[in-house]
Amino acid sequence: xxxxxxxxxxxxxxxxKRLHDVLRKGDLYFNTGDLLRIEEDNFIYFQDRVGDTFxxxxxxxxxxEVADVITMVDCIKVANVYRVEVPGHEGRAGMAAINLTEGLxxxxxxxxxxxxxxxxxxxxxxxxxxxxxxxxxxxxxHLKMKLVAEGFNPNQITDxxxxxxxxxxxxxxxxxxxxxxxxxGQIKM
Numbered sequence: 001x002x003x004x005x006x007x008x009x010x011x012x013x014x015x016x017k018r019l020h021d022v023l024r025k026g027d028l029y030f031n032t033g034d035l036l037r038i039e040e041d042n043f044i045y046f047q048d049r050v051g052d053t054f055x056x057x058x059x060x061x062x063x064x065e066v067a068d069v070i071t072m073v074d075c076i077k078v079a080n081v082y083r084v085e086v087p088g089h090e091g092r093a094g095m096a097a098i099n100l101t102e103g104l105x106x107x108x109x110x111x112x113x114x115x116x117x118x119x120x121x122x123x124x125x126x127x128x129x130x131x132x133x134x135x136x137x138x139x140x141x142h143l144k145m146k147l148v149a150e151g152f153n154p155n156q157i158t159d160x161x162x163x164x165x166x167x168x169x170x171x172x173x174x175x176x177x178x179x180x181x182x183x184x185g186q187i188k189m
Contacts, residue, residue, distance in 0.1 A: 008138045054083030055091040057122040063094075063144075066125065069118045070096055073111050075104040080134055080142040081125060084151045088185045095127040097147055097159075099134065106130060108162060108171040116169075126189060127152045128162040128171055154179050 006014030063081040078099040083092030161174035
């Protein structure tokens, strides 16, 4: 068994991976983010990764697969896909924080056409957030928890936000009014 040295220079992130007093007082476990399954034969099997997937419209969506598809669009350099809660809907909707390719503008229609052609309806990000840079770990993994917590509220987010509009066949700017219509259920997801 290898020791866990932690995240370099980030004691707080390291401590989040340690689980104390899980089964009995004084025990300590390391949260790898892996979901395991114990079968009847008492063998332990890897099931899935926790945190890099979400469930929307009854389907499981892998964030890395969606990010790989989105970054095929010329104007998108990097994508960090995560899940957000939408009031009145079961599961979590997909949202992508994107970084634009230098010298190119965001082409909302091209992005819509691309996700429509290459992703099933349930996997298409419902919201986009354009960021100039991303928060990353020491190993350059994109941080998602802050983005998840911020959701898609234009009252709290200063970055440009877009919403997938099936009628317009485009990603349209997410205004406070549109956000209110979404959260009240007047715009169907």
